[in-house]
Amino acid sequence: DVAADVPVADVVVCHHVAFNVAAIVPFLQALNDHAQCRVVLELPMTHPLSNMSPLWKKFWDLDRPTTPTAQQLADITSALGFDAHLDVWPDETWGQRVSLPMEDRVRFARIRLCLSADRDAEVAAALLKDLDATPREVCTLWWDV
Incomplete structure (x- = not known):
């Protein structure tokens, strides 16, 4: 929506917004x-909230979608004719950047x-048990023009 307002640059960087783009x-x-x-x-x-999938299963018996993925984005990028490279790496700081109190x-x-708020105790117990604290995988998808 803002492409016409953005200048041309040597390097164009997009950080953690791709999952919110409807028309990729x-x-x-x-x-x-x-x-x-x-x-x-x-x-x-x-998806950035995919770590909550076990909680959706626990509380609602819902299997959350497992797509789209960054690999699918790389495939689309390549299909457009761009020589895309996908470098995958662990985000060691995942879950540690901001220290939120448990109540938050x-x-x-x-x-x-x-x-509802009356389920807070159940949610707290599930958070302590179910959320994966391992580093999440992130990637850098890039290509030269």
């Missing part, structure tokens, strides 16, 4: 059109899970 092909094309040398996207390999973590999860 025009978005990728706009990134490419605005870069003189390289396009770089950084994003997690799976519970509130955030409860709201995301569409649960």
Whole structure:
């Protein structure tokens, strides 16, 4: 939506927004059109909230979608004719950048899970048990223009 307002640059960088883009092909094309040398996207390999999937299963017996993925984005990028490279790496700081009190973590999860406040104790117990604290995989997707 803002492509016409953004100047051309040597390197165009997109950081953690790709999962929120509804029309990904025009978005990728706009990134490419605005870069003189390289396009770089950084994003997690799976949706940023996919770590909550076990909680959706526990509280609602819902299997959350496992797609789209960064690999699928790389495939689309290659199908557009861009010589895309996908470098995958562990984000060692995942879950450690901001130290939230447990009560705030519970509130955030409860709201995301569409649960009422009377379920806070259950949510807290599930957070302590179910959320994966291992580093998440992120990637750098890039190509030269």
